[in-house]
Amino acid sequence: GEVDLRVDVSGQTPSQVALRGLQMSQLGVFVDRPGLEGVLSGDTRIEIIEDALMGEADLAIAGLSRGAGEAADLSISSALEAGALKVQLTGTNDMGELDLDAQLQTALTHQGDLLSIRPDPLMRMPVQVTGSGPIAALWALVAPSDLRLEGDFTADLNNGDGSDFRFSGPVTWQNGVFEDGFTGLHLTNVSASADLSPAAITLSRATASGINGGTLNGSGKYSFTGDSDIVRELEQLNANNRSDVQARISGLTTLDRRNRRTHIQGDLEIDRAQINLSNLPGAGYTTLDVVFMEGDERPLTDAPAREAISLDVTLRSDRRIFVAGPGTESEWGMNVRITGPPGAPQLNGTATLIRGDVDLLSRSFRMSDGTVRFLGAPEESAVSLQADRTNDGITTSILVTGP
Numbered sequence: 001g002e003v004d005l006r007v008d009v010s011g012q013t014p015s016q017v018a019l020r021g022l023q024m025s026q027l028g029v030f031v032d033r034p035g036l037e038g039v040l041s042g043d044t045r046i047e048i049i050e051d052a053l054m055g056e057a058d059l060a061i062a063g064l065s066r067g068a069g070e071a072a073d074l075s076i077s078s079a080l081e082a083g084a085l086k087v088q089l090t091g092t093n094d095m096g097e098l099d100l101d102a103q104l105q106t107a108l109t110h111q112g113d114l115l116s117i118r119p120d121p122l123m124r125m126p127v128q129v130t131g132s133g134p135i136a137a138l139w140a141l142v143a144p145s146d147l148r149l150e151g152d153f154t155a156d157l158n159n160g161d162g163s164d165f166r167f168s169g170p171v172t173w174q175n176g177v178f179e180d181g182f183t184g185l186h187l188t189n190v191s192a193s194a195d196l197s198p199a200a201i202t203l204s205r206a207t208a209s210g211i212n213g214g215t216l217n218g219s220g221k222y223s224f225t226g227d228s229d230i231v232r233e234l235e236q237l238n239a240n241n242r243s244d245v246q247a248r249i250s251g252l253t254t255l256d257r258r259n260r261r262t263h264i265q266g267d268l269e270i271d272r273a274q275i276n277l278s279n280l281p282g283a284g285y286t287t288l289d290v291v292f293m294e295g296d297e298r299p300l301t302d303a304p305a306r307e308a309i310s311l312d313v314t315l316r317s318d319r320r321i322f323v324a325g326p327g328t329e330s331e332w333g334m335n336v337r338i339t340g341p342p343g344a345p346q347l348n349g350t351a352t353l354i355r356g357d358v359d360l361l362s363r364s365f366r367m368s369d370g371t372v373r374f375l376g377a378p379e380e381s382a383v384s385l386q387a388d389r390t391n392d393g394i395t396t397s398i399l400v401t402g403p
Contacts, residue, residue, distance in 0.1 A: 154171070371385075385401075
């Protein structure tokens with residue numbers, strides 16, 4: 001693509017920016033949106049005439065999508081006259097299913113040059129958003145790349161006189177898919193209906209299926225002041241899209257917001273779980289150390305930055321937690337309380353062996369005793385395992401203990 005940039009910082013002559021054929025696949029990496037597709041073009045002009053800000057802008061993204069997902073065309077037009085700014089965003093797609101219209105009004109102020117331009121803090125900023133259609137392309141533009149959202153939405157939202165950014169109006173979501181690439185949470189057949197107000201979100205209904213079975217149902221009120229009662233019921237929900245852990249979970253969780261933090265509390269029963277030790281992150285032998293000289297140097301397993309979330313969830317199961325790996329197979333029970341943020345959870349409780357067998361030194365051993373004590377961070381857990389073998393009247397025991 002091409003960028004033609006002509007700037008007079010003083011604002012005495014028009015400053016202009018012309019964009020032609022910029023690839024979103026190149027721009028997306030700068031805003032943590034890798035995988036974006038589409039082409040950005042547009043023109044912008046701004047100047048200061050007799051101490052008043054004047055100008056206009058027209059931008060368009062053609063074929064916006066993430067990878068091979070649903071595409072949309074977005075256009076933004078704005079006019080700036082004597083400091084009064086009006087912005088309109090529209091969204092459509094080739095099938096005519098997407099119809100999005102968003103409008104914003106505000107005022108800009110300056111102190112004699114373009115670098116000092118900012119929204120006037122004394123002026124209100126009313127916003128109106130109406131639309132319906134596929135949400136995937138819009139979500140790809142505004143959300144982190146590890147969160148996938150698909151489905152059809154309808155919305156009719158506004159923030160009243162614009163004194164704050166608390167919106168009111170109905171929102172629905174149908175035929176939805178939600179996937180969190182970091183945790184492996186994957187929900188399908190999502191359907192939800194909610195009403196927003198400046199004080200709360202009232203969820204009249206929400207249903208979803210796990211990628212591997214089970215259901216989730218929710219309803220209630222999420223108050224921004226903390227008095228919330230959203231309840232979610234899980235019925236043998238298996239929403240893990242992972243190769244290392246599969247679990248069916250039932251029970252209730254509640255969600256509220258206090259001190260700018262979302263709190264998730266719950267008492268859940270593990271109906272059945274399977275853990276494959278060979279597929280756990282970091283399992284197996286290290287065969288080659290590779291240093292990547294280009295790109296992001298952060299570890300791929302870093303938790304993504306999200307709004308603060310606090311967990312207080314109890315997981316229980318008398319048995320039916322099956323752990324398997326090379327030469328070992330066992331069944332466990334568990335009673336663990338999980339607290340803290342999802343990216344760095346604290347675990348307290350125990351997992352207790354029900355039965356198990358393990359092959360060591362080409363011999364079969366029966367696991368006679370096993371306990372895992374969770375003492376906070378998962379890597380600080382304490383393990384105590386004993387395996388026995390009796391042959392020709394001689395009993396051999398192997399004891400494994402430690403973190």
